[in-house]
Amino acid sequence: MRYSRFAGPNEASDSPVFAIIGGGIAGSVQAIHLAEKYPWINIHIFEKNKEILSGTSSMNPGRPTFGFHYRHLETATFCQDNTVKFTKFLDSIGCPNIFAKAPQRGIYVLMKDAAQVLDSSVKPVFRPDEIEPIFEKIRDHAIENYSFDEDFKKHFGPADQICRRLEKDEYKHFITPELFEGVGSCYETAEKTFDTAGVCLFLRNYIKRVKNITISTESNVTRVVRIQQPNGSSYQINWTDGTKDCVETAKFLTLACWERVGQFRKQLGKAEHQPTYNRLKMLAIVEMDIPASRLDTIRPIFVASGPFSMISPQKCIEKPNGRIVCRCACTLAVRTNVMTAPDDRPLPAQYDKILQGRISAEAKRKMAMPILEGARQFFACLSDAKLVDVRFGTVRVPFGGGNAVDLHDPASEHHSRDYPGCSNLGEGLFVNEAMKMIYSVYNAEMMVDWLRAELNGNRVLEAKETEKVVQNVYYNRKYVHATE
Incomplete structure (x- = not known):
């Protein structure tokens, strides 16, 4: 057309x-x-x-970033500035629903010990004491650049409050008891989930x-x-x-x-x-039917530096009986990344078949269920979650070095992107x-x-x-x- x-x-x-x-x-x-x-x-x-x-683009889980994903400050602050820039652009052209109508303010779980992911034990890539100083510098960057920015305050709150370290009793209800023992620290951030579909x-x-x-x-x-x-x-x-x-x-x-x-x-x-490489990624969409009293267990949550799993709330619908249906996008690095292919050749047949949705609903479900099963080991809110949709899309693996693209490699290009x-x-x-x-x-x-x-x-x-x-x-x- x-x-x-x-x-x-x-x-x-x-x-x-x-x-x-x-x-x-x-x-x-x-x-x-x-x-x-x-x-x-x-x-x-x-x-x-x-x-x-x-x-x-329409399959993006909508998780923005102020840079808390990254070990390198230059990468982190570049992300922060571009999250602000993108938000201001949408606001300036009149986009009515920039952020998802769902619980917001991100939770970052930093692991000090290995975490059980399905049948494997995954060690942290970086220790909390390597990451936490970067968190403080990310906040300093926001204070220096956005303390007097009214648009920033409107969307994200005061610049000096973009992150804070939580006490154990503040974050234990977000994560499972099995994960809790291996946590080094946990931060709350001002990050939100974009309403990607909107x-x-x-x-x-x-x-x-x-x-x-x-x-x-x-x-x-x-x-x-x-x-x-x-x-x-x-x-x-x-x-x-x-x-x-x-x-x-x-x-x-x-x-x-x-x-x-x-x-x-x-x-x-x-x-x-x-x-550069194309990476086929799978996104599991899950739903929880919960009483309103449990809504505070759901946030955009990211288990960092090793397990690399996250949930991103997409929307919440209040039912007449007082219960709430919350939909979340869910990822688990060890299963979310399906396959990788160089972009200077036609896509492999199986890659293209999956990307175009030419596989059965049962095949999609079989591929995606391990994402939910693995994420249940981390996030308390997923105990009764149901898989309701499976989405596939491409992300870019930068530079195409071929030997430093693994998330679990400290030298990976994923941890320092310029x-x-x-x-x-x-x-x-x-x-x-x-x-x-x-x-x-x-x-x-x-x-x-x-x-x-x-x-x-x-x-x-x-x-x-x-x-x-x-x-x-x-x-x-x-x-x-x-x-x-």
């Missing part, structure tokens, strides 16, 4: 085309930013699914109303080719809608299609020395993978900056920008109200 106010493929248009392959959170947020800054450019999103923001729905409707964004869904891009022209490079995009083959030429191109970034880079002669997933490959070609949902705004801002540099180097496009800026002033002023 096509949503557009601009000329279609192969139709005449005096506006340069900026193509974005991939309509997930990264591609969609980038398109919104580009459209606001450059309303005279025709932005075209190619999305292989029936709707944008309906693939991996955010995706809002952005999906918002972007369709933006004047200069074209969206082609069920459009499977098969090949991209760089074309050298007198005024610089352009890109030929070959795609099919299932009934016919189509071609479009774009002056600028962003690869925002996780599973195929490596393949397209190779087609364009921009292959990396070592490919790559948000965007890069400028030159000649109007960009990559936007948004390694985390919260990085999507940061990446979009980088894309705007890179495009500005491209335009400043092209006098024809620069003249077009000057020519059209006056007629778009009113549109720019009213842009944030595009959905009204």
